[in-house]
Amino acid sequence: MTSLTEKRAPRTHDQKHKIRGKVQRREHLTGWLFVGPFGVVFLAFLIAPLAYALYLSLFQKKLIGGTSFVLFDNYVKAFTDPSFLSGAWFVVRFALVAIPVQIAVALAMALILDAVTSLFTRFSRLMIFLPYAIPTVIGAVMWGFLYSRSFGPLSDVFGLFGATAPDFLSSSLIFYGLLNIVTWQWAGYYMIILYAALQGIDPTLYEAARMDGAGRWQVARRIKIPLIAPALILILVFSLIGTLQFFNEPQFLRYLAAGTIGSDFTPNMYAYQQAFGLANFNYGSAISFALGGLVFICVYAFLFFTRKRRSFL
Amino acid sequence: MKTTRTLATVAMLAAASGLVACSSDGGGSDASNCTNTITKQDLPVVTMWAWYPNMELVVDNFNKANDEVQVCWTNVGQGGDQYDKFQTAISAGTGAPDLVMVEMDRIPTFQIQNALVDISGYDLEAARANYGEGAWKDVSVGDAVYGVPVDGGPLAMIYRKDIFDKYGIAPPKTWAEYEQAAQKVKDAGGPLFGDLGANVPALMMALQIQKGAAPYTYDPAQPESIGVRLNDQASKDVLEYWGGLVRKGLVGTQDQFTPEYISGVINGNYATYISAAWAPGYLTGAGVGQGQDTGTFAVAPLPQWDPTNPVQVNWGGSAFSVTSQSKKPELAAKAAYGLYADEESLTDGWTNQIIFPLNLTALNNPEFVDLKVAFFDGQQANKEVYVPAANAYQGVVYSPFGQYYFDAMTKQISAISAGSVTGSQGADRLQEDVTKHATEQGFTVR
Numbered sequence: 001m002t003s004l005t006e007k008r009a010p011r012t013h014d015q016k017h018k019i020r021g022k023v024q025r026r027e028h029l030t031g032w033l034f035v036g037p038f039g040v041v042f043l044a045f046l047i048a049p050l051a052y053a054l055y056l057s058l059f060q061k062k063l064i065g066g067t068s069f070v071l072f073d074n075y076v077k078a079f080t081d082p083s084f085l086s087g088a089w090f091v092v093r094f095a096l097v098a099i100p101v102q103i104a105v106a107l108a109m110a111l112i113l114d115a116v117t118s119l120f121t122r123f124s125r126l127m128i129f130l131p132y133a134i135p136t137v138i139g140a141v142m143w144g145f146l147y148s149r150s151f152g153p154l155s156d157v158f159g160l161f162g163a164t165a166p167d168f169l170s171s172s173l174i175f176y177g178l179l180n181i182v183t184w185q186w187a188g189y190y191m192i193i194l195y196a197a198l199q200g201i202d203p204t205l206y207e208a209a210r211m212d213g214a215g216r217w218q219v220a221r222r223i224k225i226p227l228i229a230p231a232l233i234l235i236l237v238f239s240l241i242g243t244l245q246f247f248n249e250p251q252f253l254r255y256l257a258a259g260t261i262g263s264d265f266t267p268n269m270y271a272y273q274q275a276f277g278l279a280n281f282n283y284g285s286a287i288s289f290a291l292g293g294l295v296f297i298c299v300y301a302f303l304f305f306t307r308k309r310r311s312f313l
Numbered sequence: 314m315k316t317t318r319t320l321a322t323v324a325m326l327a328a329a330s331g332l333v334a335c336s337s338d339g340g341g342s343d344a345s346n347c348t349n350t351i352t353k354q355d356l357p358v359v360t361m362w363a364w365y366p367n368m369e370l371v372v373d374n375f376n377k378a379n380d381e382v383q384v385c386w387t388n389v390g391q392g393g394d395q396y397d398k399f400q401t402a403i404s405a406g407t408g409a410p411d412l413v414m415v416e417m418d419r420i421p422t423f424q425i426q427n428a429l430v431d432i433s434g435y436d437l438e439a440a441r442a443n444y445g446e447g448a449w450k451d452v453s454v455g456d457a458v459y460g461v462p463v464d465g466g467p468l469a470m471i472y473r474k475d476i477f478d479k480y481g482i483a484p485p486k487t488w489a490e491y492e493q494a495a496q497k498v499k500d501a502g503g504p505l506f507g508d509l510g511a512n513v514p515a516l517m518m519a520l521q522i523q524k525g526a527a528p529y530t531y532d533p534a535q536p537e538s539i540g541v542r543l544n545d546q547a548s549k550d551v552l553e554y555w556g557g558l559v560r561k562g563l564v565g566t567q568d569q570f571t572p573e574y575i576s577g578v579i580n581g582n583y584a585t586y587i588s589a590a591w592a593p594g595y596l597t598g599a600g601v602g603q604g605q606d607t608g609t610f611a612v613a614p615l616p617q618w619d620p621t622n623p624v625q626v627n628w629g630g631s632a633f634s635v636t637s638q639s640k641k642p643e644l645a646a647k648a649a650y651g652l653y654a655d656e657e658s659l660t661d662g663w664t665n666q667i668i669f670p671l672n673l674t675a676l677n678n679p680e681f682v683d684l685k686v687a688f689f690d691g692q693q694a695n696k697e698v699y700v701p702a703a704n705a706y707q708g709v710v711y712s713p714f715g716q717y718y719f720d721a722m723t724k725q726i727s728a729i730s731a732g733s734v735t736g737s738q739g740a741d742r743l744q745e746d747v748t749k750h751a752t753e754q755g756f757t758v759r
Binding site for chain 1: 426714
């Protein structure tokens with residue numbers, strides 16, 4: 001914890017490396033003062049709970065026999081626990097499908113909105129962004145109703161063709177049901193980030209490309225996308241972390257489909273259930289840390305493979 | 314060692330500051346944010362969590378009549394939501410109210426964590442005569458009494474008269490007849506006959522007990538030893554039976570208590586609904602029986618496996634328990650004896666079918682027994698079905714890890730509905746799963 005804040009100080013330090021002595025010490029102090037409020041909050045609300053959770057995860061509390069120190073037994077249990085493993089496998093699979101879909105949709109929309117300038121663009125931009133402004137809980141509940149086969153619109157639509165509507169809350173289709181909700185919710189947000197990055201590109205590049213005979217498609221493919229690659233990687237990391245920690249949407253759809261979405265559906269839900277449903281705070285903490293480890297590995301692997309592109313981290 | 318202790322202290326402080334925040338916004342032991350208004354300001358106050366729909370009236374009635382203690386009530390959520398909060402308060406050691414409403418099947422779960430107070434020392438004899446023996450058994454662990462019974466949930470078969478008339482069937486008296494009737498309706502192109510909801514494991518437990526299953530045996534004198542029998546023949550048979558109904562397309566697999574299910578009930582998608590005596594009140598609250606389906610419902614006794622030897626079972630039913638975090642357990646116990654025990658509250662409860670009362674004043678009240686229930690189109694449901702079922706109910710031994718057991722059961726019912734396991738495989742897996750959990754929790758499984 002202290003090492004983090006210390007690291008921060010030398011950075012401001014370095015930039016002013018020519019100044020010496022008193023000034024330097026005073027600046028050092030000023031730096032600490034600026035970092036202070038953040039540091040306190042950071043320690044109290046992030047590092048301390050993390051440390052406490054880590055501490056908890058090393059113990060085991062039994063209904064009979066009380067609490068005992070077990071070191072890494074909870075972690076061994078987690079990585080052999082079919083509930084945790086199947087939940088982890090689900091979120092990894094979900095990430096592999098959901099992230100490319102979301103980014104593809106966001107990128108396509110951003111490119112269109114960037115290329116087309118009309119009165120309608122502003123409105124469309126707002127509308128595409130709107131789902132992100134709707135709270136996840138409301139979004140999940142709303143989709144839960146839209147998926148309903150007895151009073152949702154799906155049955156009417158499918159009824160027109162004489163077909164029965166698919167049940168997106170059944171165990172075979174819940175993957176796609178959630179995929180749709182997540183894409184709907186997040187694609188607009190990613191679109192805004194990509195759109196902002198596109199707006200930052202120097203327009204003279206397009207002119208130069210046009211003079212060399214590039215069409216719109218070629219401009220998009222050879223100029224726009226490569227230049228917004230850092231923003232793409234940024235949203236990839238965001239969505240990777242978010243998807244691996246999947247919680248809100250399945251947790252709320254559980255009220256409609258508890259049979260399909262078990263309490264161990266995703267690792268985060270499993271940790272929640274262990275901690276707050278079964279009072280097993282120790283194992284819940286261990287699952288959270290195990291999930292943290294999984295997220296770290298995935299993000300690290302991703303950043304390692306894209307290291308040439310990254311300019312923001 | 315020293316570092317560990319320092320770390321622990323720091324962590325405790327951090328956690329405690331968090332919990333203070335929790336309890337002040339969640340109600341808990343704080344008496345300043347009651348949902349009800351306390352008029353007798355100078356009396357001692359006990360805090361309470363409960364979720365009966367008419368709880369505000371019940372609390373007001375109690376407070377008005379009582380000059381010794383006042384109740385400060387909050388609804389922190391129904392069923393599982395409240396249990397999660399209570400469980401968190403138990404683990405934290407602070408934040409629980411003086412009194413909680415608990416379903417009877419949860420009492421051992423909280424009792425084993427020493428979260429509930431044995432009220433037999435607090436002038437219990439005065440209240441004992443208000444309830445029958447079976448009711449007291451469900452709130453007791455051994456000789457210790459951990460709650461005051463309020464309502465019960467004798468099971469029965471609610472059915473659609475219009476559907477039964479249309480397909481010419483009489484209410485089935487046995488489960489074999491139930492399946493035949495279901496087949497008949499299906500062959501005639503009718504709706505589903507019932508529903509196997511994965512999210513109502515307590516119902517499945519009751520149905521298994523009806524066939525003779527005894528899921529848990531437990532002697533409070535030896536708390537570390539528990540008998541777990543979730544895959545005996547009776548348990549398997551009942552799961553096989555329902556799995557078979559699903560496979561043959563005779564019943565649905567929709568989760569219950571969802572808008573989807575309720576709209577199905579209203580639309581007549583299910584010919585029967587196997588549920589407890591509190592169901593009509595719940596259904597009415599959810600808008601059932603008020604539109605096109607007015608007067609289409611009736612109730613019949615629960616189908617039996619062996620009609621010569623009928624068994625009645627219970628689903629749900631609640632009690633008021635004093636928590637061990639209470640600093641005024643005696644006052645809390647007094648409040649528990651008095652709440653929902655006055656005639657006005659009870660009458661409101663049973664006329665609106667919010668509760669099936671266990672209080673003998675209500676159970677023996679001819680007005681209650683003879684009530685022509687509007688939801689059932691004037692049928693004398695209490696006299697014909699629910700009161701006999703409640704009287705024949707024997708009581709059950711519930712498990713001290715109810716939440717885990719129900720979650721595991723939900724998983725298996727879901728798998729059975731999806732056809733990925735058979736009923737007996739599901740029972741075997743459930744046994745394995747729960748045994749493993751019990752062993753991990755330090756029990757010796759017999």
